[in-house]
Amino acid sequence: MKTVIITGASRGIGAQTAKLFAKNGYAVIINYNNSKDAAEKLKQNIVSEGFVAEIFAADVSDYGECKKLADFVICKYKRIDALVNNAGVSVIKPLYETEIADLNKIMGVNFNGVFNMCKAVSPYMVSAKRGKIVNVSSVWGEKGSSCETVYCASKAAVIGFTKALAKELGTSNVNVNCIAPGFIDTQMNAALTNSIKNDIINETPLMRMGTADDVANCILFLAESASDFLTGQVIKVDGGWQI
Ligand code: NAP
Secondary structure (H helix, E strand, O other): OOEEEEOOOOOHHHHHHHHHHHHOOOEEEEEEOOOHHHHHHHHHHHHHOOOOEEEEEOOOOOHHHHHHHHHHHHHHHOOOOEEEEOOOOOOOOOHHHOOHHHHHHHHHHHHHHHHHHHHHHHHHHHHHOOEEEEEEOOOHHHHOOOOOHHHHHHHHHHHHHHHHHHHHHHHHOEEEEEEEEOOEOOHHHOOOOHHHHHHHHHHOOOOOOEOHHHHHHHHHHHHOHHHOOOOOOEEEEOOOOOO
């Protein structure tokens, strides 16, 4: 059975991606850090529909925990077909209020997390001579956004890392791509006022917020054989907001 590890899958984009992969025949490893109850509920939901899922706690900013996660999947399923690096945190503050602790937290999860999981998983993909890695960046990783300097830098780092790793792993038949979501309706945007949300919707050619499903569909495409000749790409899933 094909397996996928999805980091930060307890809610939002990650949770929707977990449901979609399960329906498409993958055993889904739902990674979470704090939200055990939500991860467990998602797993029960998937299993009750006759699909395969399990949860695994790991803080992606800690390499040792990522290694345990990868080793667990290999030990139990003998293969890792796809890795979705989705876990992310955001802090919205001007630079003068941004603390070193904020810098370490955001880079630790959003960039080091991608590095850690790729380092832990890619040796198995290389030896299997097949694998798909999908990293979740953001449109802000290319464009930049005021009061999100570190978040934008972390997402830009993910884009650079994706392109470099695609070159490194291509000869081993491992594809490494990146998606850059725009404005997606998840808890990450819960604090935005309706007026800000409406402004963004009005700037978006498709005239709506994205859904976690919109993003999950693109992630699944990048994990499947339909995208076998795509690597090192950054695909915006933003309704045309940042073209
Ligand atoms: P979300 O609803 O806030 O979910 C974030 C997920 O990340 C949670 O499941 C959380 O799990 C997990 N997480 C946080 N720190 C972690 C850690 N140290 N280790 C493992 N998991 C961790 O966010 P979302 O909107 O679904 O975002 C998912 C990804 O899309 C992020 O990388 C985000 O930057 C990116 N993105 C989102 C948008 C948007 O508009 N929503 C736009 C562009 C990019 P726990 O609660 O268990 O810690």
